[in-house]
Amino acid sequence: MQKHSISKVMLYCCLILASCLSLPVAFAAPKAPTEYDIKAAFLYNFIKFVDWPEEKIPADTNQPFILGIIGEDLFKDSINIIKGEKAKGRDIIIKYFKCEHKSEESNNQKHVLSSEQIEAFRKCHLLYICPSNEKQLPDIIKAVKGANVLTIGESKNFLEKGGIIQFVMEEDKVGFGANLKAAREQNLKLSSRLLKLARTIIKDLEETFNTQQKSIRYAYSQKQ
DSSP, rough: HHHHHHHHHHHHHHHHHHHHHTOOOOOEEESSOOOOHHHHHHHHHHHHEEETOOOOOOOOTTOEEEEEEEESSSSSGGGGGGTTEEEEEEEEEEEEEEEOOSSSSOOOOOOEEOOHHHHHHTTSSSSOOGGGGGGGHHHHHHHHHTTTOOEOOTTTTTTTOOOOOEEETTTTEEEEEHHHHHHHHHOOOOOOOHHHOOSEEOSHHHHHHHHHHHHHHHHHHHHH
């Protein structure tokens, strides 16, 4: 059973590579992969091609990688692609968070995360912030600051708001962009092999502005 599972996740990884590089696929998947099948396989690859500092994942321990999913789970059964898998010789544990917020005051619309939520988020190695929690994104990004957490999402302007990896859909293909400034702030190193597949790479604030302008021009051109 485990052998079959590994072949499946590797198959989806091959499909990712073929999709990103626009290569023909010379084999058939068990089924046509869905958008979230591909995104789940991407998550697996992010673990393989991102380096965390020693204090986050000590080399002399069997500490597992923790993937946290915040908000309405869009992966559903697709996450089974990586459940029970190992990456870099370590188990992958998946945790789900509802991220229910509490107001400081009843008349105050600004919500704050509980100390328990912050502690749980900071223990994760990867944190996927679903679109359902887009409004809480600044709070979540702030909560994990300095905790060496790879933040991932698909909400609009996720990178510009301080996220590290953002999924994008272009011509019905799943791709991603990366914010290297945010990665450096979390003391994370993204492999050059991973960055070669990125559709967009932000290195500093000036590039963030340029990326926004390109997005506006692209959206405008699509309407013409």
